[in-house]
Amino acid sequence: MARIVLSGTLAPYTDGVLELQLDVANVRQLFQALGERYPELRDHLEAGIAVAIDNEIYQDALLQPIGRDSEVILISKIAGG
Amino acid sequence: MAAMLKYEKKDLKIVGTRPPRPDGVDKVTGRARFGADYNLPGQLIGKVLRSPHAHARIKSIDASAALTLAGVKAVVTRDDFAEMPDEMAAVGELMINFRDVTRNMMAREKVLYDGHPLAAVAAVSESVARAALALIEVEYEILPHVIDVVEAMRPGAPLLNENQYTAGVKPKPDHPSNVAKRLEFGCGDVAAGFKQADVIIAREFNTKPVHQGYIEPQACLASYSADGQAELWTSTQGHFVFRAQCAKVLQMDVSKIRVTPTEIGGGFGGKNNIYNEALAIALSRKSNHPVKMVMTREEVFRGTGPTPGANVKVKIGCTKDGKITAAEAELNFQAGAFPGSPVNQASMCAFTRYDLANVRVVGNDVVVNRPKVAAYRAPGAPIAVFGVESVIDEMAKKLGIDPIEFRLKNAAKEGTQTYYGPKLGSIGYIQTLEAARAHPHYSAPLGPNQGRGVATGFWFNIGNETTCSLNLQEDGTLTLNLGTVDVAGGSRAAMAMMVAEELGIEFERVRPFVGDTSTLGFNFLTAGSRSTFASGMACVIAARQVIEILRQRVAKIREVPLEAVAWKDGRAQPVDASVAQFAPMSLPEIARMAGKTGGTVAGHAEINAQGAGPGFGTHIVDVEVDRQTGSVKILRYTVVQDVGKAIHPAYVEGQLQGGAVQGIGWALNEEYVYGDDGVLQNPGFLDYRIPVASDLPRIDTVIVEVPNPNHPYGVRGCGEVPIISPMAAIANAIENAIGVRLLQQPFSPPRVLKAITDAAAATR
Numbered sequence: 001m002a003r004i005v006l007s008g009t010l011a012p013y014t015d016g017v018l019e020l021q022l023d024v025a026n027v028r029q030l031f032q033a034l035g036e037r038y039p040e041l042r043d044h045l046e047a048g049i050a051v052a053i054d055n056e057i058y059q060d061a062l063l064q065p066i067g068r069d070s071e072v073i074l075i076s077k078i079a080g081g
Numbered sequence: 082m083a084a085m086l087k088y089e090k091k092d093l094k095i096v097g098t099r100p101p102r103p104d105g106v107d108k109v110t111g112r113a114r115f116g117a118d119y120n121l122p123g124q125l126i127g128k129v130l131r132s133p134h135a136h137a138r139i140k141s142i143d144a145s146a147a148l149t150l151a152g153v154k155a156v157v158t159r160d161d162f163a164e165m166p167d168e169m170a171a172v173g174e175l176m177i178n179f180r181d182v183t184r185n186m187m188a189r190e191k192v193l194y195d196g197h198p199l200a201a202v203a204a205v206s207e208s209v210a211r212a213a214l215a216l217i218e219v220e221y222e223i224l225p226h227v228i229d230v231v232e233a234m235r236p237g238a239p240l241l242n243e244n245q246y247t248a249g250v251k252p253k254p255d256h257p258s259n260v261a262k263r264l265e266f267g268c269g270d271v272a273a274g275f276k277q278a279d280v281i282i283a284r285e286f287n288t289k290p291v292h293q294g295y296i297e298p299q300a301c302l303a304s305y306s307a308d309g310q311a312e313l314w315t316s317t318q319g320h321f322v323f324r325a326q327c328a329k330v331l332q333m334d335v336s337k338i339r340v341t342p343t344e345i346g347g348g349f350g351g352k353n354n355i356y357n358e359a360l361a362i363a364l365s366r367k368s369n370h371p372v373k374m375v376m377t378r379e380e381v382f383r384g385t386g387p388t389p390g391a392n393v394k395v396k397i398g399c400t401k402d403g404k405i406t407a408a409e410a411e412l413n414f415q416a417g418a419f420p421g422s423p424v425n426q427a428s429m430c431a432f433t434r435y436d437l438a439n440v441r442v443v444g445n446d447v448v449v450n451r452p453k454v455a456a457y458r459a460p461g462a463p464i465a466v467f468g469v470e471s472v473i474d475e476m477a478k479k480l481g482i483d484p485i486e487f488r489l490k491n492a493a494k495e496g497t498q499t500y501y502g503p504k505l506g507s508i509g510y511i512q513t514l515e516a517a518r519a520h521p522h523y524s525a526p527l528g529p530n531q532g533r534g535v536a537t538g539f540w541f542n543i544g545n546e547t548t549c550s551l552n553l554q555e556d557g558t559l560t561l562n563l564g565t566v567d568v569a570g571g572s573r574a575a576m577a578m579m580v581a582e583e584l585g586i587e588f589e590r591v592r593p594f595v596g597d598t599s600t601l602g603f604n605f606l607t608a609g610s611r612s613t614f615a616s617g618m619a620c621v622i623a624a625r626q627v628i629e630i631l632r633q634r635v636a637k638i639r640e641v642p643l644e645a646v647a648w649k650d651g652r653a654q655p656v657d658a659s660v661a662q663f664a665p666m667s668l669p670e671i672a673r674m675a676g677k678t679g680g681t682v683a684g685h686a687e688i689n690a691q692g693a694g695p696g697f698g699t700h701i702v703d704v705e706v707d708r709q710t711g712s713v714k715i716l717r718y719t720v721v722q723d724v725g726k727a728i729h730p731a732y733v734e735g736q737l738q739g740g741a742v743q744g745i746g747w748a749l750n751e752e753y754v755y756g757d758d759g760v761l762q763n764p765g766f767l768d769y770r771i772p773v774a775s776d777l778p779r780i781d782t783v784i785v786e787v788p789n790p791n792h793p794y795g796v797r798g799c800g801e802v803p804i805i806s807p808m809a810a811i812a813n814a815i816e817n818a819i820g821v822r823l824l825q826q827p828f829s830p831p832r833v834l835k836a837i838t839d840a841a842a843a844t845r
Contacts, residue, residue, distance in 0.1 A: 012248075081353070
């Protein structure tokens, strides 16, 4: 199962949980699983969250594969000027 | 979707050279058409009625008298736009709260800042439109206002939105607040880290909002036809995003709006969102005429987004030998009238240049009675870095360590764990510090009242949705249709250079242009230093597609196996004489036969580019301070930055110089000045002073190239990083010159003089 790590900014929406293991094959499945487990987190996921899969950052990449032993860190989406 | 391309080291013939830009002649001869240069027969002029109050409830708006004025063809108010729910909605890949977008475009229940639009008029001339605005009667209930971020956070402060409760706080607060959102990032044990420290420095900083200062005000022309189609010409950083926003607020199909981006006289993040565009389409729809709207400079200042002002607290602990043990920051950012300051990104940028075990950053997004903030190069980062790099400089001085050496002792490198999440990949931060230390500027002698400052910056850089098409024309030249706006940085040249490099042909044979929204699929904004990275990747993919088709075509024409055909030096030729022998074919030869051998040849790419490489920079600045007037003169300035690969070095240097100049203005002069009544006092370039050429020395640049492994030419992007460091570097240089640390931007003569006087009084 992949190791999922959330930034402290998301703690209020996960009852303080910042790390968990999930059996997910891609980012879409990850967001779905997190949204089901933490409904308050759902609105934040596609709206403002990017993921770092094994330290490579992906934005708006719902079909990006997640390996069985991957570490996935949820971070804020980046924009710019 | 095409696979992302990885970096390949190879000999280059065109990438890295300095050909003239394709848009250059038009710009220097006046042929280039900017937003205000577009006109249509029968067009009307649109103007906006703006609030004179910082905060007021709208009791009524009566436009009946304006509508009876001869020459007035249409008026739109809040009643002409649909109510939007308070929820995030997709716009391309952006998620936007359209409740706020509609209210910022046109006030509904309340006006929330001086300059907030209340109505728009379309008339036969500007003078008639202005006369009509004066006839619109608005009845207000004046409300108390709040301008300052710290005051806005206090209990009992006037509330902008009575239904806003601070997000990111558990349990949900009992009372509404101007703090829209609280964020927290961190790692390790900050309290334990400070216990390990021999020296702790804590300082509080304040900054004022500053405007992007683009020379061309917002300008657009809209034409709505009887069959429900709309065309829009506008000065924008993202015509696809503007189309999506207009479609949403006007409740139109996306495909029924065609947006053409005009040449743009600067944007820097300030042209990422619509202001007048939807108003112009609505007025055109109502009047059955094209409607042109051009902002005045005063409207730009009063109505469009500056970057936020902020209150920043920074605390850093360090051992005697210069190892940082803990770092903490609180960033309180003004969002303007609606939530959405860049405090999130500022929080993530604050300390990322350093390899730190114990970090805590708290950010607050705070609404105040000012225009809603917009992005400005590396949004938020310069503000956070001003505080952090000032304390870093003070720490180095206190420990007696050279400022660059101190940074090197703590520098982030490949594999460093960031406090916001992932480990850093391949980066060039240390290389920029070493290049700065080796630069003659760093060891040049200084005179009396002169000082030298150093500061560093980091920006993530991004990729995102990007499309392009590359068409081989019948004479062997190519047209390159780009979906990312060239915001005057020269990206058209860079894209054409990458295509020419791939094809092995002269740069001049590729003609790049930015297509309208009907010619390509969705493209994200030109923002976040993404264009040369993401659009460049798309162009390379399209060029390689073209090469593949050309090889296939020649294999059929010459009746040889595909594997026997190589593409080299702009023509198809045998891979090896032992495999097959055939007469090589040049690009023009193939192009001439293309129609009769299967049709024209084209490549295209539709990607969501991933793998942007972070950028780092180090700035050195020398200043001279006039102790009698407080005036600060920039004597010498050097920008060192890792850009991955400079496709066109002259345009990269221009980005580095431009960022530094904007940062110098931010540091020394620029600020929004509000009266006690909440009205902006300096909405013009006479009273809001941006730097001019005579204020500045030559800005030297050193390009460091540590390739991004996730781009075929190693590109990282370069537009954001150079504005991050100047404010801090100049503050550090002033301290080095006169021994006084400036904690409040701008470092204008009155403020510097007061700091000198206060410091002298404190030592008496």
